[in-house]
Amino acid sequence: MFGLRKTLGSLFKSNQTDEAWFEALEESLILSDVGLPTTQQLIIKLRKAAKSEKASNPEALQALLIDEVATLLSPLEPKPNPLYIHADMNVPEVWLIIGVNGAGKTTTIGKLCRLFQSQGKSVLLAAGDTFRAAARNQLQEWGGRNQVDVITQEGGDAAAVAHDAIHSAISRKSNILIIDTAGRLATQDHLMEELKKVKRVIGKALPGAPHQTLLILDGNTGQNGLSQVKAFHAALGLTGLVVTKLDGTAKGGVICALAHTFQNGPKPAVLALGKGEGIDDLTPFTARQYSNELFN
Numbered sequence: 418m419f420g421l422r423k424t425l426g427s428l429f430k431s432n433q434t435d436e437a438w439f440e441a442l443e444e445s446l447i448l449s450d451v452g453l454p455t456t457q458q459l460i461i462k463l464r465k466a467a468k469s470e471k472a473s474n475p476e477a478l479q480a481l482l483i484d485e486v487a488t489l490l491s492p493l494e495p496k497p498n499p500l501y502i503h504a505d506m507n508v509p510e511v512w513l514i515i516g517v518n519g520a521g522k523t524t525t526i527g528k529l530c531r532l533f534q535s536q537g538k539s540v541l542l543a544a545g546d547t548f549r550a551a552a553r554n555q556l557q558e559w560g561g562r563n564q565v566d567v568i569t570q571e572g573g574d575a576a577a578v579a580h581d582a583i584h585s586a587i588s589r590k591s592n593i594l595i596i597d598t599a600g601r602l603a604t605q606d607h608l609m610e611e612l613k614k615v616k617r618v619i620g621k622a623l624p625g626a627p628h629q630t631l632l633i634l635d636g637n638t639g640q641n642g643l644s645q646v647k648a649f650h651a652a653l654g655l656t657g658l659v660v661t662k663l664d665g666t667a668k669g670g671v672i673c674a675l676a677h678t679f680q681n682g683p684k685p686a687v688l689a690l691g692k693g694e695g696i697d698d699l700t701p702f703t704a705r706q707y708s709n710e711l712f713n
């Protein structure tokens with residue numbers, strides 16, 4: 418699945434682990450978006466573990482590396498995962514979906530909608546991407562596939578749509594409201610201000626909301642993804658991430674870099690991984706499984 422696997426496959430099949438082997442490992446981790454500081458820390462730990470466990474064959478080191486990365490990623494794993502636990506079903510749970518253009522926001526909303534419905538929850542969608550008519554239509558298509566209603570407005574702004582949608586969700590007694598937004602870069606100040614306003618309006622319409630502020634991150638954006646998460650988190654206080662497009666050429670290491678960057682202090686959890694364009698192509702994130710997939 419991941420690009421990393423191809424490079425590492427031969428490393429873990431070689432018959433010795435000398436200095437050149439460690440260097441080759443270091444290089445493939447860096448090439449897989451794990452990032453330099455994270456890679457160096459992993460390599461140091463791996464060398465230590467190899468020494469203390471007296472492990473030298475590639476399979477033993479592979480197992481140690483999988484353990485190490487699982488430990489590194491573990492703080493990003495939500496326990497429990499809010500995809501499956503919904504605290505209070507008497508008021509709508511509001512999920513605000515944000516991120517750059519083309520990251521997979523609208524697609525992920527379609528997948529989330531399906532997942533929540535499969536848990537017997539009633540879902541309402543809100544077309545907060547008011548910049549393009551095509552964006553509204555795209556969300557309506559996902560609504561149609563899931564047979565759920567989509568709250569839209571002609572010419573309204575995102576805050577107005579969100580406000581309207583919350584009142585609809587309350588009066589319909591919907592369990593979950595998912596609000597789509599237009600893509601933006603964290604460097605576009607006025608657009609970030611708009612998102613802050615959307616968040617404020619949501620909180621006024623329903624105290625405690627949004628319950629989730631999710632950044633959708635394209636798994637192919639590499640080290641740039643790291644800056645995206647930092648900037649969106651600083652501006653909006655993310656509760657979680659969904660990392661998409663991990664079915665393609667993504668190298669997948671960016672999640673390791675995230676874990677390293679956020680090792681101290683509050684951090685968004687990785688709720689799920691997008692692994693395709695289809696409605697069911699969403700997998701909950703667990704550290705151990707992800708580490709296994711990276712190195713197996």
Ligand SMILES: Nc1nc2c(ncn2[C@@H]2O[C@H](COP(=O)(O)OP(=O)(O)O)[C@@H](O)[C@H]2O)c(=O)[nH]1
Pocket residue numbers: 516517518519520521522523524525600633661662663664665690691692693694698
């Ligand atoms: N391969 C793959 N494609 C995805 C995934 N998620 C979204 N896409 C595709 O990425 C493109 C942009 O997705 P979209 O949801 O419109 O992004 P948005 O601009 O953030 O709303 C579309 O062609 C989607 O089908 C994924 O997990 N894997």
Ligand SMILES: [Mg+2]
Pocket residue numbers: 522523524546552
């Ligand atoms: Mg969209």
